[in-house]
Amino acid sequence: MNASQLLERVIPFQFLPAARRESLAAELVERRHAHRELILRQGDDSRDLVLLAEGRVAFFSDSEPEVTLAWATAGQYFGEQAALFERPRRLSARAEGEVLCYRLSGEAFLALVAEDVAFAQALGSALRDKHGIFASYQHLYARILALLDQRAFLLSELVDAYRRVRPALHPLLDSDSIDTGALAYAVPRLPEGVTETCFYYLCSALPEIYTSPET
Structure with a gap:
């Protein structure tokens, strides 16, 4: 799945105008990760949003013993809370098998929230359902x-x-x-x-x- 196809599939990005999605696709940075490679590390101050195009990702806390707390599959995204709330990564994310993902900078993500009402509203609904944020x-x-x-x-x-x-x-x-x-x-x-x-x-x-x- 390429970047344009991924944005068409993923809420809230599918609510963007087609031309805006195409320009956004050009901003995404493609990353491939090998099996069990870390994608995000708990406590990091990075703000990137990660969109998962292929593969599966496990989320876990850096505790002993390690316990997988959640999974992400193709067509989902993660990492948005760090950008929205300016706080360190709450969990680590690791590739389980080969993974293809695209990264969007936190600054670009926040700009989308500010510039597009439909995107912001869809994001709010997704956050409510995904994280119980409200x-x-x-x-x-x-x-x-x-x-x-x-x-x-x-x-x-x-x-x-x-x-x-x-x-x-x-x-x-x-x-x-x-x-x-x-x-x-x-x-x-x-x-x-x-x-x-x-x-x-x-x-x-x-x-x-x-x-x-x-x-």
């Missing part, structure tokens, strides 16, 4: 709805669900240190008089009685 947000939303049924609740009751989201705004979420960066961002954006407010009214539509600023 599960923590859905859990937080469900928790809010459940607490709303109680008519009243403490904001502290949302902390555990909020923590699971791993918000970028709070990099020191699990630290005992005061997150001054998060405070510097959030405090200027708080409503005037927020520290004098004891209760908040949550609703999807503002009741008429509260529509006047003088109420």
Whole structure:
């Protein structure tokens, strides 16, 4: 399978216009790997996305004993989380048999996300299904709805669900240190008089009685 054929087959790339797929195919770097050759190494800071054209790839953690955690076959891609979230490789990837793959730089991948809405939406759906990447947000939303049924609740009751989201705004979420960066961002954006407010009214539509600023 050549690069153009692979892009036509793989979601989200198949949502790109044909001309854009052809230009993208020219950017891909072809790589062949021998049996049991490492394709990605756990902990590496590389950001490339890998599209698998032929063969099979095993994913494993560098632990003892080694356990294969997942597989990829022709027509699939991997490595996107490193590019999207700028973090080291979570698992190692190894060729099981002869493998043909194509690499797309992390910068080019992120440019596609920014420039093409259909591509970005298809990628979001794929990430949700492949990694459960929005599960923590859905859990937080469900928790809010459940607490709303109680008519009243403490904001502290949302902390555990909020923590699971791993918000970028709070990099020191699990630290005992005061997150001054998060405070510097959030405090200027708080409503005037927020520290004098004891209760908040949550609703999807503002009741008429509260529509006047003088109420």
